[in-house]
Amino acid sequence: MTTFELAAPDPVDYLGRVASTDLGQAYKQQMLDLLGLRLGHTVLDVGCGPGTDLATLAAATGADGRVIGVDRDPVMVTRATERAVELPTVAVGLADAHHLPIASATADRARTDRVLQHVLDPRRALVELRRTLRPGGRLVMGEPGWRHTPGSTSHRSCR
Numbered sequence: 681m682t683t684f685e686l687a688a689p690d691p692v693d694y695l696g697r698v699a700s701t702d703l704g705q706a707y708k709q710q711m712l713d714l715l716g717l718r719l720g721h722t723v724l725d726v727g728c729g730p731g732t733d734l735a736t737l738a739a740a741t742g743a744d745g746r747v748i749g750v751d752r753d754p755v756m757v758t759r760a761t762e763r764a765v766e767l768p769t770v771a772v773g774l775a776d777a778h779h780l781p782i783a784s785a786t787a788d789r790a791r792t793d794r795v796l797q798h799v800l801d802p803r804r805a806l807v808e809l810r811r812t813l814r815p816g817g818r819l820v821m822g823e824p825g826w827r828h829t830p831g832s833t834s835h836r837s838c839r
Contacts, residue, residue: 707822708733708736711793711820711822712736712740714818714820715740715789715818716789716818717737717740717745718741718788719741719742719744719745720741720742720744720745721741721746721788721789722741722745722746722747722748722786722787722788722789723737723740723745723748723788723789723790723791724750724780724782724787724789724809724812725747725748725749725750725790725791726750726775726777726780726790726791726792726795726805726809727751727752727792727793727794727795727798728749728750728751728760728772729751729753729756729759729760729793730756730759730760730763731749731756731759731760731761731762731763731764731772732763734749734760734764734767734770734772735763735764735767737770738767738769738770742769745769746769746770746771747769748770748771748772748773748782749770749771749772749773750772750773750775750777750780750781751772751774751775752775752776752777754774757772760772777792777795777805777808777809778799778800778801778805779808780808780809780811782812783812784811784812785811785812785813785814785815786814787812787813787814787817788813788814788817788818789813789817789818789819789820790809790812790813790817790818790819790820791819791822792805792809792819792820792821793821794822794823795821797823
């Protein structure tokens with residue numbers, strides 16, 4: 681029997697539930713592997729939501745790294761800020777993917793996780809993400825079709 685929620689779930693709870701499933705964890709690990717983070721990297725998490733992945737990104741980049749999480753929803757930014765309070769290398773801010781308050785060529789890596797489906801102008805958001813990356817930087821974007829994740833997902837690299 682399939683159970684449907686009759687009311688919209690709390691967005692923070694919903695994101696946490698999805699991330700905690702085996703499928704969600706495998707998907708997030710695949711994204712992390714594709715990022716290829718190294719100690720000292722600066723990583724930009726656009727659409728960081730409630731900060732679910734900030735601690736993992738901070739651990740992968742180490743004490744000399746930097747993690748910048750941004751989201752356009754003030755509630756998500758508040759929750760992410762609360763999660764990051766004990767993470768000295770993490771900064772969280774309110775921002776839209778179309779206008780990132782990040783200097784050009786700042787990030788070694790950037791990621792979006794289920795974000796492009798929510799932006800008004802995906803092309804503009806991609807241009808903005810590219811602007812923030814250093815030469816040779818890497819962008820990993822996840823827009824999962826859950827029936828295809830993780831076994832049959834495909835990915836493409838852009839240089």
